[in-house]
Amino acid sequence: MATIDPADEAQLLATIDRWIAREVAPRVKEYDHADKWPAEIVEQMKELGLFGATVSPEYGGLGLPATTYAQIVMKISAVWMAITGIFNSHLMLALAVEKFGTEPQRRHWLPKFASGEVRGGLALTEPNAGTDLQAIRMTALRDNRGDYIINGTKTWISNGIEGSCFALLVKTNPEASPRYSGMSLFIAPKGPGFTTGRKLEKLGYKSIDSGELIFDNYRIPADHLIGEVEGRGFTQVAGGLELGRINVAARGVGIAEGALKLATDYAQLRQTFGKPIIEHQAIALKIGEMATRARAARLLTLDAAQAFDRGDRCDMEAGMAKYFASEAALENSTESMRIHGAYGYSKEYDIERLYRDAPLTCIGEGTNEMQRLIIARQWARRSAA
Ligand SMILES: Cc1cc2nc3c(=O)[nH]c(=O)nc-3n(C[C@H](O)[C@H](O)[C@H](O)COP(=O)(O)OP(=O)(O)OC[C@H]3O[C@@H](n4cnc5c(N)ncnc54)[C@H](O)[C@@H]3O)c2cc1C
Secondary structure, eight states: OOOOOOOHHHHHHHHHHHHIIIIIITTHHHHHHHHHHHHHHHHHHHHHGGTTTTTTTGGGGGGOOOOHHHHHHHHHHHHHHHHHHHHHHHHHHHHHHHHSSSSHHHHHHHHHHHSSOOOOOEOOOOOTTTTTTGHHHHEEEOOOOOEEEEEEEEEEEEEEOOOOOEEEEEESSOOOSSSSGGGEEEEEETTEEEEEEEEEOSSSSOSOOOOEEEEEEEEEGGBBBBBGOOOOOHHHHHHHHHHHHHHHHHHHHHHHHHHHHHHHHHHHHHEEEEGGGGGSHHHHHHHHHHHHHHHHOOOOOOOHHHHHHTTTTOOHOOOOOHHHHHHHHHHHHHHHHHHHHHGGSSSTTTTTHHHHHHHHHHTTTSHHHHHHHHHHHHHHHOOOO
């Protein structure tokens, strides 16, 4: 169980605050509006150890508890959510290897992931299959040399263009019934037969690249199969990576809090009819609701992270946090934009970025429609009469 001394945690969070104020906040508009890859910021994230934030120290990571990690993600997302995706998705790859890989796989890959020398993400979605992951068509079939030959296309993969290695969900037995029993997860570094397609144009979540990955007779040795046993891939990604939902929840909290701060600052300065707009009841009510939503989202997210850190089952808690915090991000960013009046619609103000970034949190790591179904199923199971 990962733990951290409270004084060390406070120091780390203060370092993150200083970094955001000095390096991130002054540049975010420039990068976001140009949809430019933030190479300099990525180098700084490497130095801060963020690419190994949740990787165990024995493999070169910081070994942070989910609660500390979530607070880091909240702080960054309050200013620029998109850059958290550069290390969040990467850490899902690392988690898959640490949690489900063999010891030689951990020793080989994790130090490279933790240092940021090799960066990447999680490649599940295909053009025909997102929510219904069992419908993916990508195959990995063994040849007579014992290697796997992979064919198919992934899409919407975060870090797809700039990253070099992915946890790749495939079908090792496309005929299997039930379908999930024929699915496996591989560590797939870029190489011959693995190319990238176009960088996808998006409403928000700029600067981080979302790409297509194309596999055309891509050959991979059998020791790249995570855990080296076929048929476990679906369970590994669907049931084993609650940290992914906690990190999207933390992004939602960050956006909800960031939008609240922008609205509060603006509403205290902007005057109409002789007083600051925060003194008009209609605006004060909005601020009251936004502050409550942001706080509730934070508490739900920390609750899920604490359960994760204790090693308790936390699929329902992580689902609730992800669902609530992402909706809070969407609602707070919309309300904050309205409080800004015409300036909220201007590209010169920060709120337009939070407004464009928020919807992704409702889609990624399982849509909020699915999230509620999963919560209900788990709730019913735990409340069995
Ligand atoms: C910016 C961005 C980054 C992403 N990054 C990654 C990444 O790094 N790796 C990766 O693998 N994927 C990534 N994705 C893909 C993302 O995970 C999927 O978009 C998501 O899982 C939804 O799948 P879909 O888009 O195919 O929608 P669909 O599955 O087609 O769903 C369409 C709609 O139907 C609803 N729906 C579907 N099935 C049901 C059901 N049974 N009951 C009720 N409602 C249902 C959904 O909630 C949704 O509203 C990313 C997406 C975006 C936009």
